[in-house]
Amino acid sequence: MQYVASISYGKDSLAMLEIIKEHNMPLDRIIHAEIMATDTIPADLPPMMEFKKKADVIIRERYQIDVEHLYAPQTYEYHFYKVRKQRGKNPIKHAGQICGFPMLRGPWCNDRLKTGPLEKFKKSLGEHVDYIGIASDEPNRFHNLTDKKHSPLVEYGIIESEARIICEKLNLLSPIYTQSARGGCWFCHNQSIGQLRLLRKQYPEYWELMIKWDKDSPVTFKPDGKTVHDFDKRFELEDKQIVFKFNFQS
Secondary structure, eight states, X not given: OEEXXXXXXXXXXXXXXXXXXXXXXXXXXXXXXXXXXXXXXXXXXXXXXXXXXXXXXXXXXXXXXXXXXXXXXXXHHHHHTOBOOOOSSXXXXXXXXXXXXXXXXXXXXXXXXXXXXXXXXXXXTOSXXXXXXXXXXXXXXXXXXXXXXEOHHHHTTOOHHHHHHHHHHTTOOOGGGTSSOOSSOTTOTTOOHHHHXXXXXXXXXXXXXXXXXXXXXXXXXSTTSOOHHHHHHHHHHHHHHHHHHHHHHO
16 A cells, blocks of 8 residues: 655645654655646746745655656647547537647546546556645535545644645745746636736746637637637737826826
8 A cells, every 4th residue: 555645836735745744644655747838848837847846855855755746648739739539420529620728617638637647657556545635624625535535634624824834834835825926837728817917928938829829729718708819919908008107107
């Protein structure tokens, strides 16, 4: 039996490691799904990538275990441009077209880039127990817990605010809680307008890639029909209004 902790580098999963240590719970491996946008560009923004490197050193020194970074065989861009094939007799929407942006329901990105590689790795271990970072004040996530999926935070009554304090004390608080950097994939279709606005402003090279993907995708970026180009036009108008106000006041 192996005991495996899956971490996202968020406060709950990192605080979980400390709770495991404090209560002498068995732990054999620490794993993380590393997603790539393209062959050379990670899915996480640069501040988060730098934090991961720092966190890995702290984790190795404190828990005597190296974080294993797991990668899917292909990138987000690879699957984005993969052509949908007709299988069986039932017609598939967009068959013969590239996949494009993931849809809101049943997004292909989660399984192919994150959960798939994690589950494949854990299956190769044979009998194992998963540790996952669910806080005790997140009852809406308790359905994920089973006899083989445990949350040390739930078991010892650690709430989200306490998890943050634990990470702060260990210098393991992610920049997503202290800066404007977004957690998760910078190209995620679930992110807010504010996050898209920051991406365009702070990482124009990534935004240009989003524009390219948007032009090629048979599926709109948002399920309500809004495209990346729509947001680009909106932000451009906002920029012009800011410049106008500045000139007027000066």
